[in-house]
Amino acid sequence: MSKSNDQISDQQSCRLSIVVPVFNEEENLDKLFEELQKTLNATGLTWEILFVDDGSKDGSWVKIRKLCEANKCIRGIRFSRNFGHQYALFAGLVQTKGDAVVTMDADLQHPPDVIPRMIETWESGNKIVNSARIEPRKLPLYKKVTSKLYYKVFSFLSGIPIESGMADFRLLDRKVVDHILLFREEGLFLRGIVQTLGYTSATIEYQCQDRFKGVSKYTLSRMIKFAWTGITSFSIVPLRISIILGIFTSFVAFYQLGDAIYVKLFTDRAVPGWASAIGIVSLMFGILFILMGIIGEYIGRILIEVRGRPRYLVQEHAGFNIFEKGRL
Ligand code: UDP
Ligand code: MG
Numbered sequence: 001m002s003k004s005n006d007q008i009s010d011q012q013s014c015r016l017s018i019v020v021p022v023f024n025e026e027e028n029l030d031k032l033f034e035e036l037q038k039t040l041n042a043t044g045l046t047w048e049i050l051f052v053d054d055g056s057k058d059g060s061w062v063k064i065r066k067l068c069e070a071n072k073c074i075r076g077i078r079f080s081r082n083f084g085h086q087y088a089l090f091a092g093l094v095q096t097k098g099d100a101v102v103t104m105d106a107d108l109q110h111p112p113d114v115i116p117r118m119i120e121t122w123e124s125g126n127k128i129v130n131s132a133r134i135e136p137r138k139l140p141l142y143k144k145v146t147s148k149l150y151y152k153v154f155s156f157l158s159g160i161p162i163e164s165g166m167a168d169f170r171l172l173d174r175k176v177v178d179h180i181l182l183f184r185e186e187g188l189f190l191r192g193i194v195q196t197l198g199y200t201s202a203t204i205e206y207q208c209q210d211r212f213k214g215v216s217k218y219t220l221s222r223m224i225k226f227a228w229t230g231i232t233s234f235s236i237v238p239l240r241i242s243i244i245l246g247i248f249t250s251f252v253a254f255y256q257l258g259d260a261i262y263v264k265l266f267t268d269r270a271v272p273g274w275a276s277a278i279g280i281v282s283l284m285f286g287i288l289f290i291l292m293g294i295i296g297e298y299i300g301r302i303l304i305e306v307r308g309r310p311r312y313l314v315q316e317h318a319g320f321n322i323f324e325k326g327r328l
Pocket of ligand 2: 105107109211216
């Protein structure tokens with residue numbers, strides 16, 4: 001590492017901060033640091049890296065501590081347990097000192113050599129530099145399709161345009177970071193928040209790499225949970241679905257009633273049998289329960305919000321001086 005970077009990073013400010021959430025990424029950290037160091041030193045800017053250990057069960061924290069001891073420009077935070085990727089990113093943003101902050105994954109899927117292009121775009125006046133991945137060929141078809149579909153649904157429901165390849169690999173200006181830190185909500189969905197802020201932004205494309213070591217931490221169930229949190233954090237349209245369905249089913253009911261009266265008064269046919277009635281009643285009950293579930297989900301979110309519990313707990317710091325540790 002360049003000596004000048006080490007000296008300046010030790011002070012209160014630096015030009016660029018890198019935030020990396022880490023969950024069982026022991027085998028990736030050395031390689032990531034090596035690549036970041038090479039790329040960042042070549043930019044000529046002063047920089048720091050912040051690793052946020054999101055309750056790893058492997059040796060990630062030991063590795064982070066070692067890296068912090070050997071390099072003054074690295075700091076680490078360790079959560080008391082796994083609180084989730086989004087909170088790890090947020091906790092990292094809280095601690096950053098840089099004029100610009102880059103958030104990226106620890107698994108080298110986000111290649112460090114994209115950062116200089118991000119810096120260039122930032123220096124030319126963009127306060128937010130998003131990235132759009134060009135998918136690796138290996139990605140399963142169902143992942144590509146569901147991701148595209150999800151972001152289309154999300155954008156439709158929330159009115160916030162997000163492209164499917166926009167992950168949490170982006171550069172944010174200091175001002176933007178300070179504004180993101182004002183969002184104190186539960187169910188954090190940074191992808192959505194960043195798109196609502198305004199500011200001049202640009203998107204750069206990059207070739208997404210395969211994970212260097214280990215496996216993805218986003219299992220199918222976690223992905224569904226994350227997707228649902230995103231929608232319910234940003235849109236109340238699902239609640240309005242009940243009104244639309246209510247109007248529609250009322251029309252059907254009125255039509256059926258009118259038909260029954262007409263048949264009784266003006267024909268000698270019997271009112272059609274009970275099977276259709278039972279069918280419609282069970283359909284209505286099914287829809288009703290789904291809608292009650294959706295309402296319950298939002299009420300649950302309100303409960304979590306009003307309880308106001310801490311969103312994450314920091315158990316340990318590494319590489320921090322005594323004054324910095326108070327900033328949770
Ligand atoms: N991660 C985290 N907490 C979690 C899950 C993931 O901090 O609960 C980190 C993980 O270590 C990685 C990044 O978030 O640095 C993205 O996770 P992953 O690569 O598993 O997701 P994928 O790229 O497969 O969508
Ligand atoms: Mg990954």
